Amino acid sequence: MIASxxxxxxxxxxxxxxxxxxxxxxxxxxxxxxxxxxxxxxxPIALNVYTAVREDAIHLYGFRTPExxxxxxxxLSVNGIxxxxxxxxxxxxSPADFVRAVFMEDRQTLTKIPGVGKxxxxxxxxxxxxxxxxxxxxxxxxESKEEGSPDTVREDxxxxxVNLGYKKSAARTVLERVLTGPGERxxxxxxxxxALKELS
Numbered sequence: 737m738i739a740s741x742x743x744x745x746x747x748x749x750x751x752x753x754x755x756x757x758x759x760x761x762x763x764x765x766x767x768x769x770x771x772x773x774x775x776x777x778x779x780p781i782a783l784n785v786y787t788a789v790r791e792d793a794i795h796l797y798g799f800r801t802p803e804x805x806x807x808x809x810x811x812l813s814v815n816g817i818x819x820x821x822x823x824x825x826x827x828x829x830s831p832a833d834f835v836r837a838v839f840m841e842d843r844q845t846l847t848k849i850p851g852v853g854k855x856x857x858x859x860x861x862x863x864x865x866x867x868x869x870x871x872x873x874x875x876x877x878x879e880s881k882e883e884g885s886p887d888t889v890r891e892d893x894x895x896x897x898v899n900l901g902y903k904k905s906a907a908r909t910v911l912e913r914v915l916t917g918p919g920e921r922x923x924x925x926x927x928x929x930x931a932l933k934e935l936s
Contacts, residue, residue, distance in 0.1 A: 745781040764798035767826035803831040832901040
């Protein structure tokens, strides 16, 4: 399986590119988010790659960031979504916006993506909601802090929100409000849900 490619960009178009590695040209399908970040033809390029093997073909799908590749692989796990639709989805929404939309059950945002109808949006929410938030990398917590303690929840929630694209100061302010309710001790998922509602 090819997991990454580093070489020279020999051809680029919105749908696919050709990457030359040691004299061999690889055709790689890409989302628009990756296309927009490409340098000129003849420039060095490094891509995260997903290899799709079928009976009649082997296709390579390339991504600028590991997050895009993770979202792509998650999408393929949803019933009825294949590589072509998954690439289309990534062309219509950023990884952070997709994570927010699925976690917040924002059907309106999801159905605005070309190729996604109400049924597909429902399937994505149902099958991916508990998994997408894990894509936001968590900073390593201090070993002395208890799992699920208020300090740990605050730190994990802040890290997740920052990695989803929110400013640290705004995320911290909202979390202070969310986590200081009378008599409440929120788990991470509930804290994130409330914070995202306020930040949206």
